[in-house]
Amino acid sequence: GAGVSQSPSNKVTEKGKDVELRCDPISGHTALYWYRQSLGQGLEFLIYFQGNSAPDKSGLPSDRFSAERTGGSVSTLTIQRTQQEDSAVYLCASSFGTGSSYEQYFGPGTRLTVT
Amino acid sequence: GENVEQHPSTLSVQEGDSAVIKCTYSDSASNYFPWYKQELGKRPQLIIDIRSNVGEKKDQRIAVTLNKTAKHFSLHITETQPEDSAVYFCAASNTDDKIIFGKGTRLHILP
Numbered sequence: 001g002a003g004v005s006q007s008p009s010n011k012v013t014e015k016g017k018d019v020e021l022r023c024d025p026i027s028g029h030t031a032l033y034w035y036r037q038s039l040g041q042g043l044e045f046l047i048y049f050q051g052n053s054a055p056d057k058s059g060l061p062s063d064r065f066s067a068e069r070t071g072g073s074v075s076t077l078t079i080q081r082t083q084q085e086d087s088a089v090y091l092c093a094s095s096f097g098t099g100s101s102y103e104q105y106f107g108p109g110t111r112l113t114v115t
Numbered sequence: 116g117e118n119v120e121q122h123p124s125t126l127s128v129q130e131g132d133s134a135v136i137k138c139t140y141s142d143s144a145s146n147y148f149p150w151y152k153q154e155l156g157k158r159p160q161l162i163i164d165i166r167s168n169v170g171e172k173k174d175q176r177i178a179v180t181l182n183k184t185a186k187h188f189s190l191h192i193t194e195t196q197p198e199d200s201a202v203y204f205c206a207a208s209n210t211d212d213k214i215i216f217g218k219g220t221r222l223h224i225l226p
Binding site for chain 1: 116
């Protein structure tokens with residue numbers, strides 16, 4: 001079946017512009033995560049959605065970052081007034097449930113470059 | 116909240132030798148410990164996981180061990196091969212909360 005998809009695959013934007021990154025999780029997966037991976041670095045947790053519960057936003061680095069998940073499916077990560085330090089690969093992952101027992105399936109990522 | 120420490124950050128081993136990556140966690144409620152492998156330019160993928168009710172799990176050349184008392188777990192790769200070169204991430208979670216990843220170990224298999 002179809003895996004997690006993300007769009008765009010690459011995004012180049014000027015400093016100060018807003019960007020929207022999209023994630024389509026695997027159908028039926030209730031949990032959705034966003035991570036940021038800077039060059040050669042680890043997986044930095046950003047935000048986590050689980051079903052109809054309030055999202056866990058504890059990883060968002062500033063109020064310029066926000067995310068939505070509409071209808072329990074597609075998610076959009078928005079970065080306002082982008083800065084050069086926002087340049088990274090943004091990975092989305094989905095899983096059938098939360099925490100224990102559930103494998104995370106990652107998307108291919110969106111490479112964001114802020115010039 | 117949970118905090119996962121992983122070391123070493125970089126590891127080089129001769130092809131055919133064994134590699135060991137170690138992680139510690141802070142939340143005693145954590146009960147699920149997956150390991151993900153990320154090859155260059157690709158997305159992370161689950162390679163093996165262990166739950167808190169077992170101390171060791173093997174899958175061919177890969178094994179994971181868990182010491183709940185000490186709150187540490189390890190990944191062991193035996194008879195390493197060139198295709199084992201990648202970044203490996205450990206993680207920990209409990210039933211009700213999000214997964215927390217370690218910072219990763221870059222494994223180089225030397226010819």
